[in-house]
Amino acid sequence: MTLQVARPELGPEEAEAVARVLATGWVTQGPEVARFEAELAAFVGAPEAVATSSCTTALHLALLAVGVGPGDEVVCPSHSFIATANAVRQCGATPVFADVDLDTFNLDPDDVARRVGPRTRALLVVHQLGLPCDLEALLGLARARGLPVVEDAACAIGSEVLTERGWERIGRPHGDLACFSFHPRKLVTTGDGGAITTRDPAVAARLRRMRQHGMTVTDAERHKSASVVFEAYEAPGFNYRLTDLQAAVGRVQLGRLPAAIAHRRALAGRYRERLHASPEVACPVEPSWARTNWQSYCVRLTDRCARGQREVMEALLAAGVSTRRGVMCAHLEPAYAGAYEGLGRSERARDRGLVLPLHGGMGPGDVDRVCDALLAAVRGG
Template sequence: MIPIIKPGDEVITVSHSFIATANVVKYCGATPVFIDVDPATFNIDPALIEAAITPKTRAILAVHQMGMPCDLAAIVKIAHARGLLVVEDAACAIGSEILWNGQWEKIGKAHGDIACFSFHPRKIMSTGDGGMITTNNKDWDAKCRLLRQHGMSVPDTVRHGSAKVIFESYPIVGYNYRMTDIQAAVGREQLRRLPEIVARRREIADQYRRLMRDIPGITVPENPSWARSNWQSFCVRLPSNLDQRDVMQTMLDAGVSTRRGIMCSHREEPYRDARRSGSLEHSEAAQDHCVVMPLYGQMTDADIQAVAQSLRSACDVAARAA
């Protein structure tokens, strides 16, 4: 079978993501080409894609960062015009929605060519670890099924359930990428609860927005008109004169645990010399000036208010120190 991304290919993506996004390009022997993000959504800026395309470009790897859908309509339009594939890093985006031809559709429907989800414990739907791939491409579907189970042409479950004797074959070198049945059982139950999980996260995000919007200098995240985030993460932007670490430390001292903005891969050793097209200033600013608030379904109104109050106080302390 022909590899989809092969050595020598270039893949346009963002540095501003968990390092796994860049690593998967490297695993294929291909070159990630980093472009900047839109500061409003923390997602790949479609306006920067054209300038990054070269004769070696094969795909755009678009990350739905923190659950916020990318501007897929713009990305897919460019990709179709230039003969490129669209791979969606949907690790954080289960249950997120996008307005597609006038309809709200879930991320994972066939908008790009293939979408990859994560069920890592930090994600809103978890099976302990593992993930899911969705695609409309029948050949890739077949290939993924082969790769996940040692290249086995007919899965053991199908053979054992068959009234006819079936002998399997092994047409390619595969892997053990199976999820255990126990994990899958947990996942199916979570999937059933996903609408209520997402609805609750959206309520908390709305409350956070109301309570944090008027904190001096703070920018709260908003859905663009064409997207509905699952609010896997609620990431606020601090004014640039406030020290991110100080704000986080003051909140931690008050019992509120936060995380800094999403990392930039080009600042890590394996990607220091990585190819980039244009400046990555918005990516770096997002890492350095943003803070991710705690958000989980069991939060009470009092918890939500306490977090907002602690952000307000921490910003006040940091502003006085600035």
């Protein structure tokens, strides 16, 4: 049987949670969404969490909330899922791509500093594949330039960063707003879904209106009211709602997250043990100030590996191991065709990166099977 790259962990508890919500008849923007938001906020240590239909819609709202609009520029990585760049475009702004570090696949703060210009309106920093980016350097830069920071934490639920206060979960948020994804590739899934965390209750209230057509009165408020309430629409909004069915699944998933991360940490440790001595394979690097949730284990084929990415992937597939190429680069896709300079490390990371299987259904024996196949493949076996 082929070993899959990722697999959501969904079981009878999630099915029971959905059935419980169905029985209440309140299936969107109801009490489960409110509970999920409260539990998520408590988990990451944020005062407020606002659930959305995806991370892409969360990023769109977050960028609008910090004032990004037509004519603005937002500095972000090209080396990310295309939703990062798309969210900037959705605001009518232009993504200005900065290069990444090859060991962490995260933004290089020095290159970000070089790309900030008079039209820069915000920084959109990504915690790539779950590994926290260099927040200290990036937030320092943003403060010095008076720029807001939106964290694309799509993959980083449960990841941690060391601050002067100690270890803190991504999403407090450390920037102005942080956005999460609950797509099935992520450690917490609601099918599709997302959330924004913020320290500011007024911003949270505005985000909740924006996700629901700009409506000034929520369904819950109207439901609770003893008198007739008419809502108003003071600003244009969107339908970016998460349903209560999804929120109920998310609550179960959130409860399992610490155990899921511990399991992945053990598997990632085994990968490192087996692969770190190979001259052909560079293992992902976790800086001393970061703890990833190991959403994905992405190795890089070094210059010592004579075989190409596709060849290695094909050899692995033939050995019953499914892989994915490294993170994409938006600037190499037709949607963002243009003249770009200085993104060489992003391009190398894409062309030499290899995402290996890592999920809760795996044990150490599966990791060994992947490593045996990979080590044979990179040596041309």
